[in-house]
Amino acid sequence: MSFRRALSAAAVLLTFAACEQKKSAPSAAPAAGQGSAAPGATIWFGHVGSLTGQEATFGDSTDKGIKLAVDELNSKGGVKGKQVDLKTYDDQGKPEEAALAATRLITQDKVTVLLGEVASSRSLAMAPIADANKVPHITPSSTNPKVTKDGEKTRPYVFRVCFIDPFQGTVMAKFAKEKGIKKVAILRDVGNAYSVGLADYFLSKFKDLGGTIVNDQSYKAGDQDFKAQLTAIKPKAPEAIYVPGYYTDVALIARQARELGIKVPLMGGDGWDSAKLFEIGGQAIEGSYFSNHYSPDDPSPRIQDFIKRYKARYGAVPDSMAATGYDAAMVAGDAISRAKDMTGEAIAEAIAATKDFPGVTGVITLDKDHNAVKSAVVLEVKGGKAVYVATVTPDAPAGAAPLPASAPAPAAQPKPAPY
Amino acid sequence: MTELLQHLINGLSLGTIYALVALGYTMVYGVLKLINFAHGDVYMVGAFAGYYLGAVIGADRSPNVGKAALVTIGAMAICGALGFVVERFAYRPLRHRARLTALITAIGVSFLLEFGFQLNPLLRAPVEFPPGPAPRFFPALVDLGPPLEPLGATVQRIDILGFVVAILLMLALQWIVYRTRFGVAMRAVSFDPQVAGLMGIPVNRIISGTFVLGSALAAAAGIINASSRPRIEPLMGLMSGLKAFVAAVLGGIGSVPGAMAGGVVLGLVEEFVAGYTSSRYRDAIAFTVLILVLLVRPEGLFGKGKVEKV
Numbered sequence: 001m002s003f004r005r006a007l008s009a010a011a012v013l014l015t016f017a018a019c020e021q022k023k024s025a026p027s028a029a030p031a032a033g034q035g036s037a038a039p040g041a042t043i044w045f046g047h048v049g050s051l052t053g054q055e056a057t058f059g060d061s062t063d064k065g066i067k068l069a070v071d072e073l074n075s076k077g078g079v080k081g082k083q084v085d086l087k088t089y090d091d092q093g094k095p096e097e098a099a100l101a102a103t104r105l106i107t108q109d110k111v112t113v114l115l116g117e118v119a120s121s122r123s124l125a126m127a128p129i130a131d132a133n134k135v136p137h138i139t140p141s142s143t144n145p146k147v148t149k150d151g152e153k154t155r156p157y158v159f160r161v162c163f164i165d166p167f168q169g170t171v172m173a174k175f176a177k178e179k180g181i182k183k184v185a186i187l188r189d190v191g192n193a194y195s196v197g198l199a200d201y202f203l204s205k206f207k208d209l210g211g212t213i214v215n216d217q218s219y220k221a222g223d224q225d226f227k228a229q230l231t232a233i234k235p236k237a238p239e240a241i242y243v244p245g246y247y248t249d250v251a252l253i254a255r256q257a258r259e260l261g262i263k264v265p266l267m268g269g270d271g272w273d274s275a276k277l278f279e280i281g282g283q284a285i286e287g288s289y290f291s292n293h294y295s296p297d298d299p300s301p302r303i304q305d306f307i308k309r310y311k312a313r314y315g316a317v318p319d320s321m322a323a324t325g326y327d328a329a330m331v332a333g334d335a336i337s338r339a340k341d342m343t344g345e346a347i348a349e350a351i352a353a354t355k356d357f358p359g360v361t362g363v364i365t366l367d368k369d370h371n372a373v374k375s376a377v378v379l380e381v382k383g384g385k386a387v388y389v390a391t392v393t394p395d396a397p398a399g400a401a402p403l404p405a406s407a408p409a410p411a412a413q414p415k416p417a418p419y
Numbered sequence: 420m421t422e423l424l425q426h427l428i429n430g431l432s433l434g435t436i437y438a439l440v441a442l443g444y445t446m447v448y449g450v451l452k453l454i455n456f457a458h459g460d461v462y463m464v465g466a467f468a469g470y471y472l473g474a475v476i477g478a479d480r481s482p483n484v485g486k487a488a489l490v491t492i493g494a495m496a497i498c499g500a501l502g503f504v505v506e507r508f509a510y511r512p513l514r515h516r517a518r519l520t521a522l523i524t525a526i527g528v529s530f531l532l533e534f535g536f537q538l539n540p541l542l543r544a545p546v547e548f549p550p551g552p553a554p555r556f557f558p559a560l561v562d563l564g565p566p567l568e569p570l571g572a573t574v575q576r577i578d579i580l581g582f583v584v585a586i587l588l589m590l591a592l593q594w595i596v597y598r599t600r601f602g603v604a605m606r607a608v609s610f611d612p613q614v615a616g617l618m619g620i621p622v623n624r625i626i627s628g629t630f631v632l633g634s635a636l637a638a639a640a641g642i643i644n645a646s647s648r649p650r651i652e653p654l655m656g657l658m659s660g661l662k663a664f665v666a667a668v669l670g671g672i673g674s675v676p677g678a679m680a681g682g683v684v685l686g687l688v689e690e691f692v693a694g695y696t697s698s699r700y701r702d703a704i705a706f707t708v709l710i711l712v713l714l715v716r717p718e719g720l721f722g723k724g725k726v727e728k729v
Contacts, residue, residue, distance in 0.1 A: 056553040218699045227429040228693035280556045
């Protein structure tokens with residue numbers, strides 16, 4: 001009897017051990033898959049992304065963009081004569097897992113640069129780890145300003161190649177005003193630092209421009225039923241509803257809004273950018289607008305060339321996550337080639353000095369807060385895809401608008417956010 | 420007035436889903452005194468079964484009532500089989516152990532289903548199975564026409580159909596439990612399984628039958644919900660399952676009419692509180708109700724207070 005018990009216990013332990021291995025998804029590189037860089041042989045980039053989970057397309061697209069960049073860097077002779085290799089870990093869409101993956105990449109796999117994440121909540125979990133270990137960390141598309149800041153001071157090792165939400169919030173506020181929209185309702189995701197921050201910035205700018213917010217409702221990511229919130233919004237007769245959430249929820253919200261007879265357009269942010277938005281949203285999401293990092297309609301030759309190369313490799317038009325992922329990896333490669341040596345400090349210094357770097361999401365210059373000063377585009381959902389409508393350039397330097405004092409604190413994250 | 424009516428309609432739509440899933444919880448608890456935490460995930464499997472069947476028979480290209488019925492019944496059969504397998508291999512061997520053991524096993528089965536469905540597809544044809552964690556779009560199985568608009572509120576026809584189907588299923592269940600021999604046997608086993616066995620009732624078969632029935636109802640709930648809120652994903656059963664459990668407790672766990680009433684009441688309460696006060700507390704409401712019920716009237720609305728005789 002006890003032999004059978006021992007056998008089952010062994011089987012269970014083996015299963016656990018096997019499950020552990022599945023988490024890492026090494027790139028198709030010739031490396032033996034162990035991860036730790038032999039000194040001088042390869043430069044390792046580490047990527048933490050949500051390859052599974054609710055927002056799986058974010059991590060997957062970013063990874064594809066980074067892989068394309070790494071291959072292009074290698075085909076041009078590598079960086080400082082060494083080949084670049086990529087190690088990607090899946091954080092399953094959870095901030096705790098993102099922190100674990102970042103720690104593993106830094107301590108076990110000894111990466112030179114940490115890349116990721118798309119979602120601000122997960123980048124926030126990774127940033128303190130990068131700082132503590134003196135490893136440069138570039139987030140491709142996290143837009144919450146707190147990612148690069150530790151309280152009031154800027155994190156020395158954390159950078160981003162995209163704009164920040166104080167700017168993104170004003171983009172849609174300005175766009176709405178220009179369309180003559182005066183009354184807007186907000187429907188935000190309370191469990192998400194990105195959504196709450198972006199909603200607050202939009203709110204303050206829209207009010208500054210003279211608009212009114214008629215209602216402010218909340219939901220939680222993964223909710224299936226938004227009719228209670230939408231039914232409360234409907235009688236207030238807004239001319240648009242601002243939904244700064246992620247694409248899976250937005251698609252359902254759009255459907256349910258149309259089912260309730262709400263015909264006004266929805267507006268949102270870069271969290272909408274995914275092919276799944278159109279698949280699940282269908283007809284309901286047509287005519288709605290969102291702000292984004294780049295538009296595939298941009299005729300600039302650098303962007304069209306990138307799209308051609310991405311399409312040739314992956315068979316799909318890159319979304320903004322792929323494009324920002326590509327830019328983040330390219331900026332990292334460029335900084336390493338400029339750095340005086342291979343220490344974290346030198347590379348961080350080189351990244352901070354990035355100026356007028358020709359990225360596919362725009363010309364990238366990092367300001368003193370390690371954020372990129374770039375324009376945003378406004379896209380409209382038309383015919384099942386996102387069509388370019390307008391470009392909004394930042395007016396104030398660094399596009400930073402002060403957060404209103406009455407802003408609610410973001411929902412609890414595993415690492416307490418400095419609020 | 421319009422707003423009130425709309426909230427009422429939304430609440431009823433939500434409530435029927437909770438009621439259907441709660442029926443499974445309540446039946447299994449009544450018969451086995453086991454809270455089957457995997458039940459919410461059987462609901463999720465039902466929705467995916469409907470999705471796969473729909474893809475196989477081409478329901479998304481040419482929706483019609485016949486195909487919808489076929490898909491629903493097929494999904495109910497698949498989940499019934501799943502319920503049978505889970506009972507046979509996860510719960511029956513533990514029937515004579517402490518109740519806590521079976522409860523923990525139920526949680527284990529729940530995780531198995533949730534994370535099993537989140538694995539990347541191993542099988543590509545005829546369908547991609549497991550589906551993987553990304554949400555999928557559940558295509559409309561039947562095209563019913565434009566929504567109705569009583570007094571300014573909007574009601575989707577699929578919601579009305581769902582409500583009617585749910586009521587019919589609940590009535591069918593009532594009939595089975597109170598008017599058939601199988602139902603009598605079920606009630607006997609819930610009263611005292613040992614003595615029922617002595618009386619010649621095939622206890623194992625009755626318990627399996629109960630699981631099959633409950634799982635089939637969960638599958639129907641999954642399809643009705645997916646038709647009206649067409650996004651399905653492996654974790655969709657988590658919250659809905661928990662809220663249905665609260666509904667079952669609210670109505671009196673072990674009581675079939677209690678589960679129905681509890682489901683509808685919980686749906687309405689959640690809708691009205693979320694709509695009229697702050698929608699932030701939407702999920703908190705269900706659990707607040709649970710705590711209140713356990714404090715004030717633990718046997719639920721329809722349950723009978725059990726006096727333990729020493």
